[in-house]
Amino acid sequence: EADIYQTPRYLVIGTGKKITLECSQTMGHDKMYWYQQDPGMELHLIHYSYGVNSTEKGDLSSESTVSRIRTEHFPLTLESARPSHTSQYLCASSEWGNSPLHFGNGTRLTVT
Amino acid sequence: DAKTTQPPSMDCAEGRAANLPCNHSTISGNEYVYWYRQIHSQGPQYIIHGLKNNETNEMASLIITEDRKSSTLILPHATLRDTAVYYCIVRVVGGNKLVFGAGTILRVKS
Numbered sequence: 001e002a003d004i005y006q007t008p009r010y011l012v013i014g015t016g017k018k019i020t021l022e023c024s025q026t027m028g029h030d031k032m033y034w035y036q037q038d039p040g041m042e043l044h045l046i047h048y049s050y051g052v053n054s055t056e057k058g059d060l061s062s063e064s065t066v067s068r069i070r071t072e073h074f075p076l077t078l079e080s081a082r083p084s085h086t087s088q089y090l091c092a093s094s095e096w097g098n099s100p101l102h103f104g105n106g107t108r109l110t111v112t
Numbered sequence: 113d114a115k116t117t118q119p120p121s122m123d124c125a126e127g128r129a130a131n132l133p134c135n136h137s138t139i140s141g142n143e144y145v146y147w148y149r150q151i152h153s154q155g156p157q158y159i160i161h162g163l164k165n166n167e168t169n170e171m172a173s174l175i176i177t178e179d180r181k182s183s184t185l186i187l188p189h190a191t192l193r194d195t196a197v198y199y200c201i202v203r204v205v206g207g208n209k210l211v212f213g214a215g216t217i218l219r220v221k222s
Contacts, residue, residue: 059209103155
């Protein structure tokens, strides 16, 4: 079983609030990813990182930001939440090469 | 990364083999085929991956055609807990991104 953890599991928050979604992994993986998934829809890559101090934007434009100060930690921040940010956010990590991604169980965010 | 095409849904009887097809006709020589599945409200779970040889693990078997333009994921004895969305993805070795399509909804019925 992969050791990648996301908190909170569910979050309901009002418009305009600043939020940070936490993601941690204990496998020492250099690569980490954030995907966004609306109910019943495909996963879309919004951010990824090759290692400490490395972050890149993914295929889907997102108003969120990420940081990678420690290998094991890859938090995602929304400075001012809006109802359009309501979605599930999935964090993943992997080693280099052809190693598979390991996913967390996601944070389901609802902005009212 | 090459695109993949999968049927939107399939049904399978409990205890029977589930054969999930995937078309990846534009796959390049250095791209692997990966399979994941996602059970409602959970993160995707890795199942298996391969380059050109058939692969088997404790969860499933992966059959890749000789020209590598298509593959089939086989769950040998499907159970109700195998009901999920199954994603077929191709990814270059060392590639940074997995691009998920719509996947196949597999319904295992008793």
